[in-house]
Amino acid sequence: xxxxxxxxxxxxxxxxxxxxxxxxxxxxxxxxxxxxxxxxxxxxxxxxxxxxxxxxxxxxxxxxxxxxxxxxxxxxxxxxxxxxxxxxxxxxxxxxxxxxxxxxxxxxxxxxxx
Amino acid sequence: xxxxxxxxxxxxxxxxxxxxxxxxxxxxxxxxxxxxxxxxxxxxxxxxxxxxxxxxxxxxxxxxxxxxxxxxxxxxxxxxxxxxxxxxxxxxxxxxxxxxxxxxxxxxxxxxx
Numbered sequence: 001x002x003x004x005x006x007x008x009x010x011x012x013x014x015x016x017x018x019x020x021x022x023x024x025x026x027x028x029x030x031x032x033x034x035x036x037x038x039x040x041x042x043x044x045x046x047x048x049x050x051x052x053x054x055x056x057x058x059x060x061x062x063x064x065x066x067x068x069x070x071x072x073x074x075x076x077x078x079x080x081x082x083x084x085x086x087x088x089x090x091x092x093x094x095x096x097x098x099x100x101x102x103x104x105x106x107x108x109x110x111x112x113x114x
Numbered sequence: 115x116x117x118x119x120x121x122x123x124x125x126x127x128x129x130x131x132x133x134x135x136x137x138x139x140x141x142x143x144x145x146x147x148x149x150x151x152x153x154x155x156x157x158x159x160x161x162x163x164x165x166x167x168x169x170x171x172x173x174x175x176x177x178x179x180x181x182x183x184x185x186x187x188x189x190x191x192x193x194x195x196x197x198x199x200x201x202x203x204x205x206x207x208x209x210x211x212x213x214x215x216x217x218x219x220x221x222x223x224x225x226x227x
Contacts, residue, residue, distance in 0.1 A: 042218075043220070045215070048215075102160050103160070105159070108157050
């Protein structure tokens with residue numbers, strides 16, 4: 001099926017540093033998402049993004065988080081500054097977006113904040 | 115708001131057992147319903163979907179039927195295999211001008227050979 005690529009697969013950084021997680025969504029998709037999954041727990045919605053704008057965000061999407069997709073390149077999640085509780089696997093997803101279309105997920109970026 | 119409830123957090127079965135994972139939803143509109151499967155170390159993979167009442171979705175021997183009356187979309191498989199061990203997520207998708215997507219908490223299936 002359609003592939004969503006996430007780069008890098010693992011990232012280790014010190015608390016307080018900035019990190020950018022990159023996502024290459026399916027080429028003709030219009031909607032983009034980030035989800036957070038702490039080890040052994042359920043996936044939790046962070047944010048969705050359409051037409052250059054955040055459409056909805058959860059309470060987990062703190063002020064230190066931001067998303068963008070400049071000029072159709074990577075869809076990115078930036079955390080600045082990072083905190084220990086940001087350690088998790090972050091999944092990017094995309095969909096065509098017309099009439100509740102199927103979401104396709106990447107394999108995730110495992111972020112470890114020390 | 116919209117939500118998805120999966121009753122079972124963990125299920126343990128023997129090979130060739132019958133599987134049912136219960137999924138109920140709450141939505142203001144007429145959503146599409148999905149099942150996803152997640153293997154360790156991977157992202158959720160789309161299994162199948164159904165978009166209207168009484169429609170059956172199916173893939174790889176798994177199936178579920180959209181039931182608007184009981185607001186349910188229960189996952190079933192007649193004979194599970196060890197390779198089916200994974201976490202299964204029921205999800206709901208609504209197009210409310212922009213697309214909203216809600217996942218259940220997931221059900222961890224362990225199949226014992």
